């Protein structure tokens with residue numbers, strides 16, 4: 001099987017990726033690369049091609065202007081589009097889609113590129129994938145990663161670009177042959193909000209694995225923080241997220257700033273993308289500026305680190321340092337579609353405190369390595385921090401749960417379930433009764449493992465085939 005992934009946003013390249021180098025260089029890239037590498041390790045997969053955008057921007061890396069980038073002998077990144085195209089964020093790049101569709105078609109019809117299935121990531125890629133799928137009669141799978149309606153609810157600006165994104169997402173949901181989501185929240189709450197009649201495709205809940213952390217040890221994290229903290233041996237309250245409002249990092253900073261006892265007990269470390277070159281007026285610039293203001297007005301320079309740049313090894317070192325020093329990882333997002341960082345924390349045995357909106361509910365229920373809090377309440381967050389940092393037995397219990405889950409967090413099962421789903425969609429194309437959009441490949445819709453749909457209070461649209469985190473704990 002030759003799998004084609006399409007992911008247009010951000011700076012996608014062979015590892016090491018510089019996450020946070022742009023606002024679109026985040027979790028979906030980790031997901032696509034890990035999925036592709038794990039799928040390629042299977043003997044029934046001959047090759048995995050990842051198509052992304054080509055652009056020229058020296059500060060983001062000359063690799064993005066290279067048409068072909070081998071990742072392994074079975075995984076290749078292909079970059080499409082004009083050679084001198086500038087880098088654009090996803091909302092600005094929509095006008096490029098017709099040109100990219102032509103370029104994709106040209107590269108997908110070369111004799112040595114016989115794809116069997118197309119897996120698209122985010123709705124811009126779905127538009128391209130659906131077009132190619134129709135032309136080549138290939139099944140198309142859509143993974144949303146982040147959906148616009150919930151972004152709007154989480155405080156996203158209601159603007160034409162977001163409305164257009166929601167329109168595209170509706171088309172992707174309605175027209176794809178299959179949808180792969182990561183959480184029950186996406187399956188039972190977010191997708192049904194699009195009001196697309198179920199029946200055009202089947203939807204699977206397949207839990208992603210953990211992004212592979214660099215091998216750096218805690219000592220790397222300690223060295224990285226050396227110049228930022230006066231008492232570097234205190235436990236660390238760690239947050240790592242793109243500098244966008246939805247991630248609610250200022251809420252964590254405020255909660256810490258209002259709690260002198262927490263400042264005495266632990267240091268706060270926030271990695272919020274790469275700050276260099278942020279343009280005034282952008283969301284990321286505003287988010288980072290607000291964090292700096294909270295730190296300055298609270299006189300917290302000695303205990304609140306906001307490093308302006310970081311690399312993959314620093315991220316790994318910080319997670320391990322936080323775990324070693326009995327700290328905690330915090331994801332305070334207003335809404336988190338899934339939350340790969342919570343898996344990263346689990347993989348090093350680090351307890352977490354996470355938003356009770358979205359994917360973290362599934363993740364923490366499955367792994368049991370932390371507490372859920374409302375992202376609206378400063379006191380709930382500071383109390384949770386006090387409780388966890390001040391109760392060694394609770395910390396140990398969560399750390400043990402994280403360590404127990406660790407072996408089950410790889411991508412092998414994701415690869416097995418996704419490839420089996422692809423195969424089913426490919427085979428259904430060859431059955432005589434198949435006709436596109438007829439719903440012939442629809443499986444009936446039942447309940448997610450352990451949660452009757454009636455309890456979710458909405459119409460279920462899926463047959464989840466795997467919920468690996470739950471299985472891992474069973």
Ligand SMILES: O=c1ccn([C@@H]2O[C@H](COP(=O)(O)OP(=O)(O)O[C@H]3O[C@H](CO)[C@@H](O)[C@H](O)[C@H]3O)[C@@H](O)[C@H]2O)c(=O)[nH]1
Pocket residue numbers: 019020025026027028030031145146182211240241242271272273274315336337338339340341344359
């Ligand atoms: O400054 C940063 C910010 C992020 N990261 C890394 O980038 C990834 C970000 O993951 P996450 O916060 O889960 O993802 P998002 O970038 O928000 O991506 C989307 O896609 C992910 C995969 O589907 C989902 O887990 C998210 O909920 C969804 O918002 C993780 O590996 C982080 O460690 C960094 O290294 N540095």
Ligand SMILES: O=P(O)(O)OC[C@H]1O[C@](O)(CO)[C@@H](O)[C@@H]1O
Pocket residue numbers: 009010023024025026027028029090122145146147151244246
């Ligand atoms: O919903 P938002 O904040 O626009 O973010 C979605 C973006 O973030 C990412 O998760 C970044 O990797 C992409 O999938 C997507 O481009």
